[in-house]
Amino acid sequence: MNTKIKLFGVTAMTISALFAGAGLVSAQTATVASCSSATLNATLSDTGGAQTSAWFEYGTSFSVVDSGAGSRTTTQVFNAPQSFSQVVSGLNQSTTYYYRAVFSNIYGTSNGGALSFTTPPCAVQTYTQQTVTTNSASSVSQNSATLNGYVTPNGANTNAWFEWGTSAYYGNTTTSINYGTNATSYNNTITGLTVNTTYYYRAVAQNSQGTVYGSSLSFTTTGQTYNYNYNYNTNVGSAPTVNTLLVTEKTGTTAKLNGLVFESNSQSSNAYFEWGPTASLGNKTTTTNVGNLSVVKHSGYVTGLVSGHTYYYRVVAQNLYGTSYGAVNSFVSQVSTYAVTPVVTVVTHAVLKPTTTVVTSGSSEQSLVSLSIEGGAEMIGAGEKRTYYVKWKNESTQSLKDVVLRVTFPASINIDSSTKGAFSSTDNSVVVDLKTLASKEGGEAFIFATSGRSLRSGEVLVVTANMVYTGTNGAQGDAVAYVMHRAETTQNVISANIFGTGSFVPSTIFEWILLLILVLILVLLGNHLYGRFSYEKH
Incomplete structure (x- = not known):
């Protein structure tokens, strides 16, 4: 005889069926x-x-x-x-499908x-853009070095490498x-380098989200041994060198203070910030051990600020040889100190705590801009003239605003x-x-x-380039690059003592007058000797 099935809803996706002659059959979810x-x-x-049979x-x-x-x-x-x-596949998304159970035996x-x-x-599978960090070079010798970096793919398959050169x-x-x-x-060892030469490098990472760059760092290959009173690479230590950077992540009540700490002879240092509503400062952030790496970026959050008020701050670092203080900088809470058009940005921080980062992009997050600075040879003499070349580029697809670049020199280097x-x-x-920096837009400056x-x-003399910006999502970021010099006083000692320069060419009116006097004395002396010689000859 013929069988019959009656389907009815049990839940949103449940059916039941009555198999005539074969009892109750339920088609479920x-x-x-x-x-x-x-x-x-x-x-x-x-x-x-x-x-x-069933299907x-x-x-x-x-x-x-x-x-x-x-x-x-x-x-x-x-039986x-x-x-x-039964699994059915190859279905279309967001589509309604109808289905029914079918049964068959000798009864029909x-x-x-x-x-x-x-x-x-x-x-739609989405990924957060990858980040990459340029870390300090290691195993630096006369003709080779190991470049180090850290890449965070954020879920996307990622390739990474280094760019480098002189x-x-x-x-x-x-x-x-x-x-x-x-x-x-990750790391790569480069070979065939030249003795006593400064090389620049940065980490690069690329995946489906695009290409990102770490900040530019440098190292100098070994070679001639110098005898420094400072003893940069001997067992004689000194206090760390510090540099106060620009503030980032400003809101109406909080701000992120940033600074660079340069270690001496691998001495472990502690770092913190002094800050306050006046140049006298008066407040201090949590002291954090920044380790003994050659260069680190230290950051700390300050809270309880009043929107629109001016605050002052500086980075401080200390080790067993002494304490060093950075220059006192200032900022206006929520409003960029240098920006012509103030932009109010509210950023929520999950955790407000100090961070220590090997100098890379300038923050614990990937910078959207690449930044580099060149300043010639590592060794620098008294009164020596230098040209500093600063280069930047917006590597992102965003149009950045409130873009400010600051290049800071130590007190012992005068800007001409x-x-x-x-x-x-x-x-x-x-x-x-x-002010603004369009996607892929770059620029350069000579100082x-x-x-x-x-x-x-x-x-040790450090010249630091620091760029801050605001992205399209309102978040503030920064990038950091630096060039390091070591002073030597043996180069052109005579000319340096006379003219205060690294060459024999005068650079001030006083030095030209002094040179003319010396030339006049030499001419008179020569004339006197010539006259005396002529008189004796006759």
Whole structure:
């Protein structure tokens, strides 16, 4: 005889069926596994003692499925009551499908009324842009060095490498290596380098989200051994060198203070910030051990600020040889100190705590700009003239605003002129208010400076380039680059003592007058000797 099935809803995706002559058969929940597949489930309660075949019919049209013309799953055969399932795949997202269970044995074929389910939209997989950090070079010798970096893919398959060369244009790249999707440190050893030469390098990472760059760092290959009073690489230590950087992540009540700490002879140092509503400061952030790496960026958050008020701050670092203080900088809470058009940005910090980062992009997050600075040879003599070349580029696809570049010099280096920006005597710096920086837009500046006459042999001099900006999402970021000099007083000792320069060419009116007097004395002396010789000859 013919069998009959009656389907009815049990839940949102549950059906039941009555198999005539074979007892009660329930078609249960259709489980939607993804945007393109679902599992259809049914339970055969009674076969009526006969071998029974079962399958599902499904499709996007109720009438097609109800007429038996829908797609059909694989047939399953049962000799006893039991549950059964079929997986249907290749479905379209956000689409309603109709389905029914069909049963057949010697008594005939029956089916229930069609029920339905809807597939969800397929989720678009998104990744946070990868980050990359340039770390200090290691194993530096006369002709080789190991470049170190750290890459965070943030879930996307990522390749990383280094750019390097004898200038900020680099010109060389290491082999690109795939580091997968997990954060990891990486390194490459470069060879064939020149003795006593400064090399610049930066880490690069690339994946489906684009290409990002770490900040430019430098190292100098070994070679001639210098005898410094400072003893930069001997067992004689000294207090750390520090440099106060620009503030980032400003809100109405909080701000992130930043500074660089340069270690001496691998001495472990502690760092903190002094800050307050006046130049007298008065407050102090948490003291943090920044380790003994050669260069680190230390940051600390200050809270409880009043929007629109001016605050002052400086970085401080100390080790067993002494304490060093950076220049006192200032900022206006929530409003950029240098920005012409103030922009109110509210950034919520999950944790406000000090951070210590090996100098890279200038923060614990990836910088959107690349920044580099060149300043010639590492050794610098008293009164020596130098040209500093600063180069920057917006590497992101965003248009940045409130972009400010500040290049800070130590007190012992005097700024003569600059092709861009304005001189600030308060912290001996050149400030370039770029305002905006379009995607892939870059720029450069030349700064001319002269070292002072009172340099101490072995003294460490650091010139720092620091750029801050605001992204399209309102978040503030920064980038840091630096060049380090060591003073020597043996180069051109005679000319330096006479003229205070690293060459014999005078650079001031006083020096020209002194030179003319010396030339006049030599001429008179020569004339006197010549006259005396002529007189004796006659």
